[in-house]
Amino acid sequence: MASLVGSRVERKEDKRLLTGKGRYTADINIANQTYAVFVRSPHARAKIKKVDTSKALKASGVVGILTGEEIAADKIGGLIAGWAIRSEDGSEMKVPANPPLAKDSANFVGEPIAVVFAESLDEAKNAADIVKVDYKVLKGVINTADAMKGEAIHDGIDKNLCYDWLLGDRKAVDEAFSKADKIIKVDLINNRCVPNAMEPRACVVDYNTASEEITLYTTSQNPHLSRLIMSAFGGVAPENKLRVVAPDVGGGFGSKINVYNEEIVCSWASKKIERPIKWVAERTESFLTDTHGRDHVTHAELAVSNDGKFLGFKNETIANLGAYARVFGTVTPTYLFGPCATGVYIIPAAYSNVKAVYTNTAPVDAYRGAGRPEATYTIERLVEKAAMELGIDRTEIRMKNFPTEFPFKQTLIHTVDSGDYVAGLEKAKQMSDYNGFAARRKKSEANGKLRGIGVSSYFEACGIAPSAVVMSLGCGVGLWESSEVRFNPTGQVSVFTGAHSHGQGHDTTFAQIAADELGVTLETVDVVHGDTDKGTFGMGTYGSRSLAVGGIAIVNACRKIVAKGKRVAAKMLEVSEDEINFKDGEFVVTKSNKKKTIGEVAFACYLPGSRDSDFKSPLPEGEEPGLIESSFFDPANFSFPAGSHISEVEIDPDTGEVKVEKYTAVDDFGRIVNPLVVEGQVHGGIAQGIGQALHENTEYDETGQLITASYMDYTMPRADNFPEFNLGFTCTHATTNPLGVKGCGEAGAIASPPAIMNAVIDALDGQEISMPATAEKVWKACKLLKKSNSKAA
């Protein structure tokens, strides 16, 4: 039987998703449902003096209106920060309360203040318009770099500082820097991005007054985690009375990790008004209130020797958390960022210092790559600049500092189990015709264009994560994953996973894995996820963890099935277990070639007996009937994909337009389960990274109004912004899981921003420019370049 793992199997879910047969939260309607519309703060920072609902309550169709007073009175807990990060001085991080409905103060535009429930959406909207909120508007703190100088926006949080975190050894870094020939310095802004999942957030809540159960349908990347948080911290309902279902979800990119105000409020309110509730975000609400990504201001330095050896690294970063600290908000700019900031290089001394600040902007949390794109941008800008300043070829300086022996003990935390960085970069050079660049540049120049080339070598720590490690670093939960594999009596298999697919293609890849392990056909296997009433507790999908953690739980559960199957088959075939070999779905007695298929064994497990004899069970003594096994997998380490991306851009100096001419990506994701799905992930990641580098700009004005709150102003990249992506792979197996797989979901978004920006800056002869490199910025840079060139001439 040919192995399914490694095959380009077409996505099983696509027929459903592409023909309109998907079932998203907004598709769900419950009889007698009411419609929720939230009253949101129009101010970035204000005291709430009074909320007057009297007029709105009398409006047509209104079923009820609830405010922060009521939710506080019912002692419903707020939104939480999932990781406790300590400052360098050992003090605990400072976290403000984040009530589901703001009662005393509003801290960003769009923060919910009250909620209206009505018989129709129109009536709910009309009533929400006449809820009168009396605000005392205060001057907001908006800008990341200046946040510590502003007035404290939360009581008791001095300088708006959540923590001042350090990883690494300042003294060792100082020493290394003192011995360096040259110090390379960069000042970088990692621009804030709005994740922009295609499907806006939504929830539908159904409360059963008799059983007292709440069913919450919601757009979540991790329904079990949502239930846990709402139950343990929100006090909405005990876990056994709260069912969370995340049906088809149209993209998350991190923005659907958090449990949001609306889900908590609607779940609580459904019990209060004893009616089902439906809420669907409008696009503007998504812009204003989905967690955003990135938003770092960084100064970083790399100490180098004249021959291009890296001696030391440091970064001083201010990371914007937005108004509140959310689930991954505090860890993203620390443990997901700092350890990766030394990149794929041997750097003997390093430290990463991050100050996380609160501002009157939407909360910032994990966004595809979460911390690792920021880290890679930092080190890869430094390395490129070092190559330029030292006059060493950009690929040579990288090769010079790559580790060649694995496991590689990286400077700050990680021990990377496997990799071959040299092979990756060599392959990228060859695939991109790196050596032919000079000729292409000349050709562009002849047409009045500027051409640049940029390299980005990266590694990242994903497949989060070993529970013992993450809990020691401050995580509130362990990040294992679970699976249950059920064989039906008639031979089909249901694979339950705690991971959640919101575009990743788990229905296909997980089925490939299980089918191979069990020796059954792909069509026999169904993957079930996204419902806390089905399957075991799971931690969900983010941090490129589904395969490297969740997939392994499936492998292990399947192997338990095979182990039991072997015991049963031995009894059926009247031999001892060790005389049986399992291959391609058959338990075969090695000597006699007698066999039982796994289907026959499964059938026997469910119907243990025989009509032909008095009593003859195929089950060994003490063996339970049935064929169901579960597994919880807690990985021994992160997984460490790596690679090198090379991009080429052409700039029109008159219009400032940057065209990505070529893009080559060579990645090492270990063993690849489905190349088609992996290529799709890489394409999406690169597109998102190019979006950040060239197009996407999240702009708040000085009063905290988001002025890029629609697609008229927020530039999402489109297909015509991209060249054909040239993808290649190298392969070193991960040694920390039985499949040898590494995460692939975020790599594209991690590697591509520096690959693009290095190319843009190369085209501009080293002139620094910030992301996104929009037409006007580039046009200005081209003008300066012209000036300096004419001076030089």
Add this chain to the structure above:
Amino acid sequence: MKTFNYHVPKNVKEASKLASTSSAFLAGGMTSVPSMKLGLATYKDIIDIKHIKKLSGIKVSGKTVTIGATTKHAEVANSRDVKKAIPSLTKLAGGIGDAQVRNRGTVGGSIANNDPSACYPSACMALNAIIHTNNRKIEASKFFKGMFETALKKGELIEAVEFQIPVKSNYQKHPNPASRYAIVGVYLAKHKKEVNVAVTGAKSSVYIDKDLSKALSSSFSSSAIDGMKLDSSEMNSDIHASGDFRASLVVTYAKKAVEAC
């Protein structure tokens, strides 16, 4: 969206009669519907003129191309007759929004709305268009009054736009990267006696750039306007482009237009 009364008049007369200060004519709805959804515009009555046959269609004569008000961008973009007579007009229509927008949006809607960054008004200006309404004929130069403002009176309905066929013409656009409206759009038309350089996106309303038009009238080559500096004080300035950038883009794209002619 707030509720409204929806009317489908059979003819122009009926449509005009239904009009009031709280009504709007609806053709493709590519601006009005999103505005209504966002609560930026509310109307008591929506008068859908899509079904009035007389308002749609393309006629090409020896000297002019006349396009019915409710003719969709896609129809203009794909018209062989228009392409033969004024190829730049098909190019302009084919570059508006995206395929969905082009299959709903109409020329009448575009110019009646007079968005400062819409493409069509520049074609009207450069091609000495005459706007036919149910009451009169209006020259393009007198039609576009200011930002979202036209010479149209209450109940007055555009029936067709008559473009003069030029000797040569070209349209060049620097699209807003997000919306793909024009940050700057330059419509260049060389007529027998003069050259018109109409500019959209750059100022509060479409205009003829006199300096560029004059320079190109005396010498129709990109070198005639190379290095020209335009006054940026009245240019739009926003998060996508400053006035200075727009001023420079107008010259850049005028040059590109000349070179493409």
